[in-house]
Amino acid sequence: WASDVFAFFTGSFFGRHALAPTISPGKTWEGFLGGIGGALLAVGVLNMTLDMPLATIHIVILALVCTLSGAVGDLAESRFKRVAGVKDSGIILPGHGGMLDRFDGIIVAAPLSYMYIIFVVNWF
Template sequence: MPDAPQPAQPQPQPQKKTAGRDLGAAIGVGLGLAAVIVASLFVVKAAFVGVIVVAVVVGLWELTKRLQERKGIKAPLVPLAIGGAAMVVAGYVRGSEGAWVAMALTALAVLVWRMTEPPEGYLRDVTAGLFAAFYVPFLATFVAMMLMADDGALRVLVFLILTVVSDTGAYAVGWRFGRTKLAPRISPGKTREGLLGAVAFAMVAGALCMQFMIDDGSWWQGLLLGLAVAVSATLGDLGESMIKRDLGIKDMGTLLPGHGGIMDRLDSLLPTAPVVWLLLVIFVGSG
């Protein structure tokens, strides 16, 4: 007898691409943060300095906590938090000179504070502390320095818009068209197509922002600014991904639903701040 026909096997359904996070929560938190930032920027400038200080202190707490949990590194948080806050305020009040002085004093405080504990691991801990001081508060100080200009609120807003647009362009284009990995050993989700999307989105946004938001700004300057932002934001994202891979974690924290921790939102902003500050000074002056 002929073999009985085998029942048809159900075909596997193609899996849809997902963002890997709670998109609704991410959007809600993002809108909430945007409201706080815009309100503080355009109501009282000094209030936005307070927002920067809070972000810096929380970011330092997340970074030092993860270092201790995963590597046993005890970067001293107290002098870092106090020095980091002072660094941001000094940058806003006294500019780059104040920021450098505060950075030097913070470094000294880290060295002295760690002396109160046994010498084992001293060099490791203070090295991590100095890295944290530079990576978080010192780079954030450039945002406060942008704010010093007469049109400082608009400069900071342009900085934030371009960084967010760059990240959005990378995500949207990479999610839809991404095929070629950019740096698979560091961040497997990033693609070269996504980087091109970041560059294109940021350059268009930069041309519009410089032409219509910054006095004496020109569209061609915005193209260069957007290109620089896309590169620095991508490098910042990859830099934090390298840190998280070394620590063996996915996120630096859980404070922001759908985003991770504060440091997971600052990763592209921190290295982009000095780039935008410098280019705006070159293009339109310090204000």
């Protein structure tokens, strides 16, 4: 979620270049880069707080995995809504895209991050 939050605020303040204008016109490259920064910060803080002995390269790769896969999940969910002709994916959180918008990125990012930790970090 750190990536989503940083992407949102960075894109809101500095966003000028659309990431995927036909799918989700509000998402920008600037926001995407801000999301990478947020993910780097979050993974770095978790690494120190939870005493996870991750090498810097793994922190950077995990941040990229989280941001890229989160953006893919977010854009896929936006595309589903656009095809279905709906603005929100439910009524629980109106105005925020619905409940699915809160979890679309993490639905993709969490399993990929887990697989990276299990299959790559644990081997090296």
